[in-house]
Amino acid sequence: MLVVIAIIAILAALLLPALAEAKAHARQVQCTSNLRQVSLALRMWVEASEISAFPWRVRVSDGGTQPDSGLKSANAAHEFLTISNELDTPKLLLCPADRKKRAASNFGSSIDGGLANPAFRDNAVSYFISLDAGTRIYNGSAVVAFAEAQNQAVLGDDDFRVDVQPGSGGTCSAGVNVPATVLTQPLTGNLAFTNRIHKSGGNIAFGDGSVRFTRSSDLGRVMIETDDSGNGRVHLLMP
Numbered sequence: 001m002l003v004v005i006a007i008i009a010i011l012a013a014l015l016l017p018a019l020a021e022a023k024a025h026a027r028q029v030q031c032t033s034n035l036r037q038v039s040l041a042l043r044m045w046v047e048a049s050e051i052s053a054f055p056w057r058v059r060v061s062d063g064g065t066q067p068d069s070g071l072k073s074a075n076a077a078h079e080f081l082t083i084s085n086e087l088d089t090p091k092l093l094l095c096p097a098d099r100k101k102r103a104a105s106n107f108g109s110s111i112d113g114g115l116a117n118p119a120f121r122d123n124a125v126s127y128f129i130s131l132d133a134g135t136r137i138y139n140g141s142a143v144v145a146f147a148e149a150q151n152q153a154v155l156g157d158d159d160f161r162v163d164v165q166p167g168s169g170g171t172c173s174a175g176v177n178v179p180a181t182v183l184t185q186p187l188t189g190n191l192a193f194t195n196r197i198h199k200s201g202g203n204i205a206f207g208d209g210s211v212r213f214t215r216s217s218d219l220g221r222v223m224i225e226t227d228d229s230g231n232g233r234v235h236l237l238m239p
């Protein structure tokens with residue numbers, strides 16, 4: 001009897017880590033699928049827009065979210081509310097491995113799961129938004145360059161530390177006051193995903209519609225390619 005119990009205990013000890021790893025892998029795959037769908041919804045929005053730019057680079061008077069004048073505060077959920085017609089459900093805005101957040105179930109403003117409700121908003125979003133995506137800076141002014149956005153990060157897992165915390169300084173040409181900022185010139189050595197969401201990396205959706213699991217060691221290169229100006233700053237909305 002004791003031998004049987006010992007064998008079962010040994011088998012369990014061998015199988016449990018494999019099971020945990022399989023579950024983590026399943027969550028990572030689900031996250032990739034979420035990002036594909038959100039990315040597709042954004043592209044549908046862009047194609048319907050006359051400006052052919054992401055909503056954060058289209059003026060409010062043209063149906064986007066960029067203020068016609070002045071600045072707005074950084075708010076990722078606000079951008080995702082704009083694609084409510086293209087996105088099936090706001091549940092896709094949540095990475096299944098992100099235990100800190102809880103999903104919104106609709107795009108309304110009710111306390112009962114509405115993404116627009118203050119209880120949800122960024123609390124229901126796992127993914128950062130790159131305000132630089134789809135733009136280039138020429139002679140100091142931002143120009144929509146959607147076709148050039150292929151290699152730029154558009155959105156992805158947000159568990160990395162930015163160099164300038166939101167609210168700490170600077171404005172973005174998308175009309176956002178003091179967004180989170182990653183410095184790419186010089187690139188800081190400590191830019192890396194934590195292990196909080198996925199192990200040793202994170203998922204990122206790019207301008208060409210692809211979603212790639214990005215290792216921490218590759219995050220710096222991705223941010224350099226996302227920088228719209230070469231001025232060394234990538235502005236992000238971190239939920």
Ligand SMILES: [Zn+2]
Pocket residue numbers: 028031032095096097157197198203
């Ligand atoms: Zn994820």
